[in-house]
Amino acid sequence: MTEASREAAPASTRGRPAAGRPRRVTGRAPGEPHRIAYLFLLPGLVAYVVFTLFPVAQTVRLSFYDWDGITSKTWHGLGNYRELFDSTEIRAAFGHSVELILFYAVFSLAIGLFLTALMMHSHVRGLRFFRTVLFMPQTIATVVVAQAFTWIYDPSGPLDAFLRSVGARSFAKVWLGDFTWALPAVGLIGTWISFGLVLILLLAGAQRIPQELYEAARVDGAGFVREFFAVTLPGIRNELLVAATLTTITALRNFDIVYNTTSGGPAGKTEVPSWLMFHDAFEIHRVGLAAAIATVLTAVISLVALGISRFYTEARQ
Amino acid sequence: MTSRLDRYSTYAALGLFSALAIYPLISILFLAFHKKTDNVTGFSLPTTISLHTFTAAWTEGGFAKGMWGSFLVAGSVTAVAAALSLLTGYALGTMRFRGSGLWFNLLVLGLIFRP
Numbered sequence: 469m470t471e472a473s474r475e476a477a478p479a480s481t482r483g484r485p486a487a488g489r490p491r492r493v494t495g496r497a498p499g500e501p502h503r504i505a506y507l508f509l510l511p512g513l514v515a516y517v518v519f520t521l522f523p524v525a526q527t528v529r530l531s532f533y534d535w536d537g538i539t540s541k542t543w544h545g546l547g548n549y550r551e552l553f554d555s556t557e558i559r560a561a562f563g564h565s566v567e568l569i570l571f572y573a574v575f576s577l578a579i580g581l582f583l584t585a586l587m588m589h590s591h592v593r594g595l596r597f598f599r600t601v602l603f604m605p606q607t608i609a610t611v612v613v614a615q616a617f618t619w620i621y622d623p624s625g626p627l628d629a630f631l632r633s634v635g636a637r638s639f640a641k642v643w644l645g646d647f648t649w650a651l652p653a654v655g656l657i658g659t660w661i662s663f664g665l666v667l668i669l670l671l672a673g674a675q676r677i678p679q680e681l682y683e684a685a686r687v688d689g690a691g692f693v694r695e696f697f698a699v700t701l702p703g704i705r706n707e708l709l710v711a712a713t714l715t716t717i718t719a720l721r722n723f724d725i726v727y728n729t730t731s732g733g734p735a736g737k738t739e740v741p742s743w744l745m746f747h748d749a750f751e752i753h754r755v756g757l758a759a760a761i762a763t764v765l766t767a768v769i770s771l772v773a774l775g776i777s778r779f780y781t782e783a784r785q
Numbered sequence: 786m787t788s789r790l791d792r793y794s795t796y797a798a799l800g801l802f803s804a805l806a807i808y809p810l811i812s813i814l815f816l817a818f819h820k821k822t823d824n825v826t827g828f829s830l831p832t833t834i835s836l837h838t839f840t841a842a843w844t845e846g847g848f849a850k851g852m853w854g855s856f857l858v859a860g861s862v863t864a865v866a867a868a869l870s871l872l873t874g875y876a877l878g879t880m881r882f883r884g885s886g887l888w889f890n891l892l893v894l895g896l897i898f899r900p
Contacts (some may be wrong), residue, residue, distance in 0.1 A: 506882070508875060509877075586798055591792075601807055
C-alpha cells in the first residue's frame, strides 16, 4: 500500500493513536509528490512503449539473427556486426553520410548565418516576404523535391542548359550519374531543403537581441563582420545549437532524397546507411543485417546529437 | 543608419537565395503545364498551357483517393497524439513527483528514433 493512501484513510489504521496528534512534518508541500501524475503519464507512456520502444528493442534483437524475413530465424551472434564493419560497401555508406553532413548542416548553417547577419545589419523592407519564400523548400514533400531536382540535374534539364549557354560546355554532365558528382549533387538538394529552416530558427533568435546592442556596436565603429561576431553570433547560440542538431540528424538519416533520385547509384556512390537498411531488409531479404545497420545508425545519431550539445555547453563556460 | 550600398547588397543576396529557393518549384510547375508529348528541354517556358496533366492526376493517378487517405491519417494521428501528449505534458509541466526528469528524458529520447 502506498503512503498516500495510508494518509488518506486514517480510519482504517485502527489501534494507532491518531486522534489529536499533529500531522507528521515531512518537509514537503501538501499533496506532494503528486502520485496522480503517474496516472497522467500512463496512456502516453503505453503508446510510446508499444509504438517506439518495443520496435526499437525488436530491431536490436533481430540484429543478432540471420533471417530472410520469411523462414525461421537462426541465431547469428555478432555475425551481422562483424559483416557490417568488414564490408567496404557499408563502411562507404557511413562515409557518404558524413559527407552529406557537410551539405545538409555546414553549408546550410553558413548560408543561414550569412543571411541572418545581412538581415540584422541593414533593415530591409519585405522581411516577411523573404522569410516566407526562403522557408518554402521546407514545406514541400521530399518526393516532389527529388522529382524537381532529378529534372534540374537531367542532361536535357535547366542546369546543363544554363552551363552550355554561359560557355561552360565542358562542365555540363549527367550530374546524378557521375561518379564524383552524384553525391555532391544529392547533398546540394539537402542544402536547398535545410537552409530555409536554419534561417527561420536563427532569425527568430536574432530578433530577440536588444536593438541597443546593435546601436552600441555601431557607435563603437563596428563594421558588418565585427557586429556579426560581437552581437549577432553570441545572441543566437541556442538557436544555432538546435539548427545544427536538426540538420545533422537529417543528414545522417537521409533516405527519401537518395531513394527518389539515384537509388544509391551510380555503382553505390550515393548509398547511405538508411538506404542500405531498406535495401537489405526489403529487396535482398537480409533482415538481420539491416537491423544491425539500423542499430549502429541509431547509436551514431545519438552520439552525434549528444556530442553537439556537449560541445555547446563547454563552449558557453 | 546603414549605408545605401549595404542595403542594396542585402537585397541582392536575399533576392538571389529567394530565386534559388523558388526555382525548382517553378520548374516543376512548368513541367506540369506541358503536354505529355512535348519533349521538354532546358528551361523552356510552356508555349501552350495544357491542363491535361492535372485531370490525368485525378483520373489515372487516383489523386482524390490518395488525398483522402492522407487527410484521414493526418487527422487521426493529430487527434491521438494531442490527447496523449496533453495528459503527459500536463503531468510533467505542473506536478512534482519522483522520477519526473527521468520520464521526461525517456520520452524525449523517442525523437531520435523517428524515421
